[in-house]
Amino acid sequence: MSRNKRLSILTAAEVEDLYGVPSFNESYQRFYFTLNDKELAEISRIRQRKYRCVAIALLGYFKCKPVLLNPRYKSMQDDLAFIARFHYRDLTFRRFSLKPDQKSRIYARVLSIVDVRNWNDKRHQPQLVEHLCTCAESWVEPRALFDAAIEYLARQKIAIPAYSTLQKIVSQVIGQHQKRLYDQIDAACSQGLSTMLLTLVSGEGQFTFQQLRQSARNFTGTELQKEIAVHHHIQPWMTDVTTVLESLSLSQKNQQHYAERVDYYGAKLKRQSLANQRLYLLCYLQSRHQQGLERIAEGFIHHLRQVKQRAHQMAQERVYRDWQKAARNVSKATDILHLFVDDSIDPDTSFQAVQQRAFQFLNVSDLNSVCRYLSNQKQSAEEAFWQHLDTESTLRAGLLRSLFCCLRFDGTDKTRRLAGALAQARLDLVAGNRLGDVSIDQRLLPKATRPLLSKPDGSIDKSKYEWFLYLQIPNRLNGQLTLPEVIRYRALEDDLVKPEIWKNQKGSLVEGTQQPNISEDPKRLIPRMADELTLRLHEVSHYLERSDTRDVILRPKDGKHHWRLPTASKKHLVNNPFFQQMKAVSIADVLRVVDRDTGFIDDFQHVLGLSSKSRQYEVDLLAILIANATNQGIYGIAQISDCTYEQLSTIQANYLRLETLNASNDRINNATTRLSIFKHYNIQEDILHASADGQKFEAKRETFRTRYSSKYFGTSKGVSAVSLNANHMAINARVIGANEHESHYIFDLLMNNSTEIVPDMLSTDTHGVNHVNFALLDLFGYRFAPRYAQVGRVINELFNITEDKNQQVHISLR
Incomplete structure (x- = not known):
């Protein structure tokens, strides 16, 4: 493979970091170049002391990173001088160079000392390729395969080969993996499905590729209709799509990776090969179908909660207005009562005629309200609630019914009858757009609710019954009802291996x-x-x-134990005088220094893969990063700088993407870990303690993830950014809705951490705790140490606290 066609995996700085000669300060020199008895005995077998120094240097380099280097004398000069002083105090030597055979013999001794084998293409490459092919089934991204290769070589005690060798191997593995997928798609994809995919890309059909990519931005009916239209178009093909993808045995990560290629290429997907088009579109259709169903479910729940809130509010107002109106109509009721003592009315007059005269004073509704008032019985708020739902019939028969027909519900043992009623109602509504008699199961109706849904003849009002079924759904999606096709609302068993x-x-x-x-x-x-x-x-x-404990306070009171954490009174907070000695510098200057030491700007690659070594947009990229980080936006930064909005907008669209932000963030984090001060931030020695917490941010743009939260945003909408931090470094983050539970994303943050910072222990607040995280994180080698807001209540719920006859405390699990 020619150099210009090799797969790009590492950046130039990362290649230099892995395959370059390490730079040691004196403490690292002392650490890596100190020999034990075995190493000293083996090194002493070399005759010339200058070559012994070279062997010690190469041994130290190999301990730092298991790579066979080819260093020049100049790059080793400082280390050789230290070794000569440290091991051979009277040794001095002039500049010299190693011949290839000399370096090979020295490395042979080094490898024997550390018990590591040298890389051999014939012996080791087939095994490594086989291992990486297995890894590719989980995650086919080149960097992930490269890291898997390094880990495999470390476990097998094999020296890391040249970068070009690993490039070829990773390229070979990706090629084999994709060929297998292409062949299986050819065999499993029907002619009709292939035609639909081609029509979708070409844009010749009624439903275009652009329409497929459009998604709802909020919960309005117009936006949700986009999701319904996409669902109706792709739903008939989902059985075939699922069958093909199951034959491919793709992991969720790989399926997500290929699906993201569609958004990455956009309209340029036409330029891809036919095999790539089909692979990407199949994965995208599955992902888009799941996304659409989740948004349909969210929209359905949102509108149900909104209409329920409106109905309760209007019911309360209606009851109040009805009571006030009845009080005003009491005087008119006296006129009606006079009819019963009016001598001018012929005794033979029919009761209906008397009623008609009474209704001239008060209509039937007002007369009923006056009767309730006189008997001190207010109108039932529940009755007013159902009366208001009758006024929402347009929403029920329109948007809600369309959303409901897209969803399929499963039930547990306690909700199996409700799930059956929902399934039957869905069939009736899809077939005839109205409920049939077989859909009505009166056993579901509570005794107090049944009269409110009944007609005068005793039959159930189908419109109100439809409302009743809908209203059972939102509060039961906590596990009583599940949506097997929606990831967020499906059962736990659906996430497990079959x-x-x-x-x-x-x-x-x-x-x-x-x-x-x-x-x-x-x-x-x-x-x-x-x-x-x-x-x-x-x-x-x-x-x-122990009498000196101050961490947890146990207060026996009335025979019960009350636990609490000690609290200290707040003192006047002032800045440490140490920081007053530091000169204030601009954020842009800080970013320039960080870029000088890490080169993170190089990770902002052009979306079309164009490369340039001039870094002509460096200043603009720094401005864009600061603008977005400070929530000013590029428009705001353009108003106060010499950069135009058009220029910043173009550069942001071309260079600022999630993958480039992740890459630059990882590079800064990885460089920080190599600083000697990093380990001094550890709370416990040799334990990296991380924390995860969500922070609420008001959003300027309305998206499907933005939510109302009066506590944090007032009357505006916003999102929550859950960040994973270790030693003050943000190593991963996830943007979620303000209404979502943070605990659902803790495991994802840890497992999708792409930096070299691997936490040993994780702490969260109460929002990061659920019934699964303790066991899940423990199984994967993490210690979970949440911080509870009400520690006393948690202790009493989890443990039994007793005292023996000597008043010694004993704690046991409940």
Whole structure:
């Protein structure tokens, strides 16, 4: 493979960092160039002391990174001088160069000392390719495969080969993986599906590629109709699409990767090969279908909650107005009562005639309200609630019904009857746009609600019954009802490995995780963890008995134990005088210094892959980063600088993307970890403690993720940014809706962390806790240590606290 056709995996700085001679300060020189007895004995077998110094230097370099280097004398000069002083105090030598055979013999000794094998193409490449092909089934991105190759070589104790060798291997693996996918698509894709995909890309059909990519920006009916239109177009093909994708056995990560290619290329997807077009579109259709269903479900729930809130509000107002009006109409009721003592009325007059005269004073509704007033019985708010829903019939028969017909519900044992009624109602509405008699299950109606839904003849009002079914859904999507096709609302079992796959592939799946806790037999793991917990509770009980403890306070009161954390009064906060010595500098100057040391600006690649070494847009990129980070926007920054809005807008569209932001952020984080001061920020020695928390931000643009939250945004909308931080470094982040629970994204933040900073322990606030995270994070090697707002309540819920006859505290699990 020619140099210009090689797959680009690492940046130039990363290549230099991995394959360049490391730069050691004196403390690192002392650490890496100190020899143990075995190493000293092996090095001493070299005759000339200058070559011994070279061997010690190469051994130290190899300990730092397992790569066979080809350093020049100048790059080793400082290290050789240190080694000569440290090991051979009287040694002096002039500049010299190593011959290839000399370097090979020295590296042979180095490899024997560290018990590592040198790379051999014939022996090691087939095994590495096989391993990477397995890894590609999970994640086919080149950098992920490169990292997997480095990890494999480390486990097998094989020296890392040349960068070009790994480039060829990764390219070969990706090529084999894609060829397998192309062949399987050719075999599994029907003629009709292939034609639909081609028509979609070409734009010759009634439903265009642009319409497919358009998604709802908010919950208005007009925007949700876009999602309904997309759903109706792709739903007939989803069975075929799912069948093809299941035959490909794509992981969620790979499927997401290929689906994102459609948005990445946009209209330029036509320029891709036919095989790539079909692969990308199949994955995109699956992703778009799931996204559409999730937004349809969110829109359905949103409008139901809105109409329920309006109905309750209007019911309360109607009851109040009805009561006030009845009080005003009491005087008219006396005229009606006079009819019963009026001598001018013929005794033979029919009652209907008397009624008609009474209705001249008050109509039927007002007369009923006066009767309730006189008997001190207000109109039922529930009755007014259902009366208001009759006025919302347009919404029910229009948008809500269209959204409901797109959704499929499953129930648990307690909600199986409700799920059956919803399924039957969906069939009737799809077929005839009205409920049939078979859809009405009166067993679902509470005794108090049944009269409110009944007609005068005793039958159930189908319109109100349809409202009743809809209103059962939102509050039961907590697990009582599930949407199997919507990721957010499907059952936990749907996220697990299918039983038949687990039964047949359990060994390989467990081994593939490379997690000790998952690989261990549960029959041994659970008792061992229980013993560790019992021992820990015993230690904590003794700790709480110590008189000098100030971390947790136990207050016995009325025979009960109340736990709380000690709180200190707030003192007047002032800046540390140390910081007053520092000179204030602009943010742009800080970014320039960071770029000088890390080169993060180079990660902002052009969207079309155009490369330029001139960095002519460096100043504009810095302005764009500051504008967006300070929530000013490029329009605001253009008003106060010499940069035009058009120029900034073009550069932002070409260079600022999620992948470029991630790459530059990772580079800064990785460079920070190599600073000697980084480890001094650790709270505990040799333990990297991270934290995750959400921060609310008001949004200027309305998107489907923005939500109202009066507590944080007032009358505006906003989002929540959940960030994962370690030693004050933001290593990962996820933007979620302000109404979403942060705990659902904790595991994703950790597992999708692409930096070299790997936390050992994670803390969150109460919003980061759920019933799954403790076990899930523990199985994957993380320690979960949440910070509870009400620690006393949590302790009482989880543990039993007792005292023996010596008044010693004993804690046990409930």
